[in-house]
Amino acid sequence: MRLREASLDAVPGPVAVLRLLGSARPADVAPALAALTPDQLAEAVATAALPLAPAVVAYVSRCGPAAVRRMLARRLVQQPEHVAPRPLGLEAYVRVLVEEAPVDADLGAAVTRLRALALEALCAGSLSAEQVLDHTRPAALALALAVCTPAEYARPWFRRATGDVRVLLARRLAEELGEDHVRWAAAIDLSGSFAGSVGELLHSDEAPGSVHRFLHPHRSSHATQNLLLALAPRDVAARYLAGLVETRRPNVVAYKMDWMLRSGPLSRPLVARGVGGSVGGQRELLGNDLCPDFVLEQVHGGYARHVMYREIIPPKVLKRAFRAYAASEPAHEVRAWAVSLLGERTDRLMDLAWSLTDAPTLLHRLVAAVLDRADPATLTCLYGALAEAAGPEPVWALDLERAGSLDAVQPAVRASMAAGSAEPLVEAAKRIPRRHWLDVLDEEAFGGQMLRDEAELDRTGHFPLEALVAARLDGRPERWAEVARQVAGGRMPVEAVVEGVVAAAIEEIGESAAKTAPETPTEAAPETTAEAAPQTPAEAAPQTPANAAPQTPTKPAPQPPAASPIAAPPAHAAPSASTT
Numbered sequence: 001m002r003l004r005e006a007s008l009d010a011v012p013g014p015v016a017v018l019r020l021l022g023s024a025r026p027a028d029v030a031p032a033l034a035a036l037t038p039d040q041l042a043e044a045v046a047t048a049a050l051p052l053a054p055a056v057v058a059y060v061s062r063c064g065p066a067a068v069r070r071m072l073a074r075r076l077v078q079q080p081e082h083v084a085p086r087p088l089g090l091e092a093y094v095r096v097l098v099e100e101a102p103v104d105a106d107l108g109a110a111v112t113r114l115r116a117l118a119l120e121a122l123c124a125g126s127l128s129a130e131q132v133l134d135h136t137r138p139a140a141l142a143l144a145l146a147v148c149t150p151a152e153y154a155r156p157w158f159r160r161a162t163g164d165v166r167v168l169l170a171r172r173l174a175e176e177l178g179e180d181h182v183r184w185a186a187a188i189d190l191s192g193s194f195a196g197s198v199g200e201l202l203h204s205d206e207a208p209g210s211v212h213r214f215l216h217p218h219r220s221s222h223a224t225q226n227l228l229l230a231l232a233p234r235d236v237a238a239r240y241l242a243g244l245v246e247t248r249r250p251n252v253v254a255y256k257m258d259w260m261l262r263s264g265p266l267s268r269p270l271v272a273r274g275v276g277g278s279v280g281g282q283r284e285l286l287g288n289d290l291c292p293d294f295v296l297e298q299v300h301g302g303y304a305r306h307v308m309y310r311e312i313i314p315p316k317v318l319k320r321a322f323r324a325y326a327a328s329e330p331a332h333e334v335r336a337w338a339v340s341l342l343g344e345r346t347d348r349l350m351d352l353a354w355s356l357t358d359a360p361t362l363l364h365r366l367v368a369a370v371l372d373r374a375d376p377a378t379l380t381c382l383y384g385a386l387a388e389a390a391g392p393e394p395v396w397a398l399d400l401e402r403a404g405s406l407d408a409v410q411p412a413v414r415a416s417m418a419a420g421s422a423e424p425l426v427e428a429a430k431r432i433p434r435r436h437w438l439d440v441l442d443e444e445a446f447g448g449q450m451l452r453d454e455a456e457l458d459r460t461g462h463f464p465l466e467a468l469v470a471a472r473l474d475g476r477p478e479r480w481a482e483v484a485r486q487v488a489g490g491r492m493p494v495e496a497v498v499e500g501v502v503a504a505a506i507e508e509i510g511e512s513a514a515k516t517a518p519e520t521p522t523e524a525a526p527e528t529t530a531e532a533a534p535q536t537p538a539e540a541a542p543q544t545p546a547n548a549a550p551q552t553p554t555k556p557a558p559q560p561p562a563a564s565p566i567a568a569p570p571a572h573a574a575p576s577a578s579t580t
Contacts, residue, residue, distance in 0.1 A: 014044035014488045018056055022156030023469045024480070026055035026125025030063070031477035032484040038065045040488045045072050051082035053157040054124040087124035088117055090131050097137055108220065111141050115222075118145055119152075122161035129164040133172065139194045139201040140224045143169070147222035147265055148463075150289070153447030156466070163462035163470075169198070170231045170460045176202045181236045184228070188240060189214065191224035214256060221290075223263035225256075230267035231460055237269040257281055264290045268457040271295060289448050292457060293317055301328030308337060312445050315437060318348065319355040326362055338369040346378050347435045353385040360390035364398075371402050377432050380412055384429020387422035395425055468495060472502045479505055 014036060021029050033041060033056070045060060045068050060072050076083050088096065096117065102110030118136065121127035122145065136142035146166040152158035177183050187201055189208035194201045208214065214225070229237050244253050261274045261284040274285035275295060285291050286299065286306040296317045299307050304325035307317065326334050341349040349370070356363040367382045374382065379402075383395045399413045400406070406414075412428035438446060462470055473479050482501045491497050 011047070012487075012490045012492050014040040015048045016487050016492070016494065017484050018044045018048045018052060019156070020469075020483075020487060020494055021056050022053040023160050023466045024053075024055070025160075025470075025474055026058075026123070028474065028477065028480050029053070029055040029059050032480040033059050033064075035481035035484040036488055038068070041065070042068050042071065044488075045075075050075060050079050051084070051155070054084045054087070054120070055157075057084065058124065084124070085120055087121040087126040089121075089126050090135065093118065093121060093127060093131075094135055097135070097141075102138065111138075111144055111222075114141055115144050119158065119161060122164070123157040129161075129168045132165055133168060133198050135197065137195060137197050139196060139198045140192055142198045143191060143224040143227050144222040147227055148451075149221045149264075150448035150451055151444040153450050154443045159463050160466045160469075163466050166231075167461045167470075172198070173202070173228070173231055177232075179233055179236060181239050184232050184236045185240050185243065188225050188228045188232075191228055214259070221264045223260065223265075226260055226263050226265050226267070226270065229260070229270055230265055230457075234269060237267065238272075241269055241273045254278070254280065258284045261285045262288050264288070265451075266290050266292070266457060271457060290451055292452050292454050294454050296321065300324055304328060312441065312449055313348065314449070315348075315351045315355055318352055322352060322356075322366075323359065323362065326365065331365075334365065335369040338366055339373050342370060342373055342375075342378070346374075347437065347440060350378065350381045350385075350432075350434050351437060353382045354388075357385055357389040360386070360394075363389050364394055367398060371398060376410065380410060380425075381429045381432040381434070383410070383412065384426045384432075387416070387425035387429075392416045392420075392422040392425060395422075465495070468498060472498050476505075 017032065017036065017040075021032055024032065036044070041060070041064060045064075057072065057076075061069060064072070097114065100110065100114060102114075118127065118132060118141070122129070122132065132145055133142055136145070142165075146162055146169050148159050148162040152162070177187065183202070186204075186208075190204060190206060191201060192214055193208075194204065194206065196204065220226075229240065232240070241257075244256060257273070257277065258280055260270060261281050266288065271285065271292065274281050275298075282303060283306055285295065286303055287310075289310075289312070293314055293316070296307050296310075296313075297320050299321055301324045304321050307313065307321040308325050313321070325337070338349065341352075349366075353363060353366060356366065363386055367386050370378070370382070379399075383399070386398075387395050395413060396409075396417060399409045403409045406417075409417075412425050415424035415428075416422060438449065441449065461467060473483065479501050482505075483498055486497050486501065487494060
């Protein structure tokens with residue numbers, strides 16, 4: 001099942017180490033992999049699904065045992081689509097920016113093209129988040145690197161790289177702009193067309209361009225205005241959106257607001273404005289692939305059609321939307337929609353039927369709509385749901401209508417008639433295989449669903465796992481080595497292992513500090529003007545900053561060449577995305 005496969009704990013053992021290292025800084029990969037035995041590393045490389053994090057591939061290719069290097073090379077030759085391009089260093093990156101400087105007409109396509117190059121370099125460690133924000137022009141390109149798109153979400157190294165940029169960007173914005181709503185508004189309006197860097201953008205007095213430059217391109221999954229709005233203080237963001245509504249140019253307001261509502265990332269103030277805004281704005285929001293599920297669940301009859309025809313609809317959303325849709329649309333429209341689910345989306349139809357067992361009349365309408373089109377397996381599943389909701393009699397009547405005679409009814413229906421019970425129908429339905437709705441999604445659609453969680457509206461830093469790694473393990477090779485040893489040995493879950501290793505390390509530091517501290521003499525101590533506050537063991541120990549250079553591990557680890565560490569400022573964690 002997709003949910004299980006996406007979990008770090010899906011396959012315990014050495015392969016879980018490689019999965020966890022996707023969320024690590026490139027500079028921290030070496031000490032973790034050096035802690036594995038050659039057999040453990042070979043097992044991990046042989047069984048891990050491709051692609052692997054670029055820093056993992058670099059370490060194994062240059063520093064791994066010969067047999068493991070050959071094994072990895074063989075797998076990459078067999079699946080060349082997973083071979084990452086050579087990452088750009090800072091000098092080459094700046095040269096590419098100059099040579100391929102986008103013009104206004106080509107801005108959207110150029111940002112997409114250059115963003116892919118910069119993101120690969122961030123993931124490999126040949127560029128840092130600081131270098132990206134300091135040297136990247138135009139500002140739209142740098143800001144786009146702080147957004148993880150649905151297609152990238154499944155790759156933890158993309159989540160980590162974009163999170164590093166977002167954390168640093170959020171810190172700089174807070175330092176430079178604070179609560180100054182005028183400067184925030186100027187930066188938001190100008191960000192999509194400004195030719196300079198992000199730092200220059202924040203100090204620019206350039207007037208915003210035309211509304212068409214604000215809206216370019218037609219839609220974006222990493223719209224600069226949306227990102228800055230998401231990182232702004234909530235009061236500032238709400239004031240900016242209110243200012244748009246109060247302007248005397250209603251057409252411009254509609255264009256800007258609709259464009260932001262159809263783009264990404266979305267934020268809580270923007271979603272709140274869309275839900276309570278114009279009819280057009282609500283439609284744009286409901287049509288956005290990133291529209292949160294909690295908004296879709298609240299849809300009423302007038303907008304249910306926009307939800308029903310979405311490509312991705314979780315069962316809990318579909319259940320509520322269908323009730324509103326069936327109550328507001330004519331019967332032939334509901335019938336046509338139900339028939340459209342037959343075939344590739346039959347699983348969605350069956351999920352919907354079983355979610356309506358508390359509404360037998362509506363469920364009867366659904367089953368009747370596809371009675372003469374559904375295949376026998378689908379009908380068996382639908383009959384079971386209807387029998388569960390209303391008893392066997394409605395099923396007998398429907399199948400007799402379909403078959404025309406008792407001799408032609410389905411076997412489960414005949415068994416139910418003979419027993420005078422719904423049980424044969426329900427049991428037959430339970431034997432019909434159904435795929436989990438997440439299992440039918442490709443990687444981009446799966447990532448889009450993860451990004452539709454309500455918690456994503458408030459995220460200003462890393463995703464939850466990457467936030468844990470950044471706060472607990474960044475720049476601490478001895479912790480990474482211990483985590484790798486325990487995870488490779490089968491200890492799970494990974495998050496608990498990380499917290500356990502950190503707690504043990506803090507306790508060890510405290511005990512070491514207590515042993516080396518000078519004993520307090522029994523004689524009276526010299527007088528002091530103030531009494532010193534007692535220190536805990538952790539406070540008494542020297543603290544290592546989160547962004548300090550990695551300490552020397554007890555077992556020297558070979559380092560892959562050309563891997564410059566990405567400094568990771570303190571992360572802002574968000575709750576885990578829901579997938580139910």
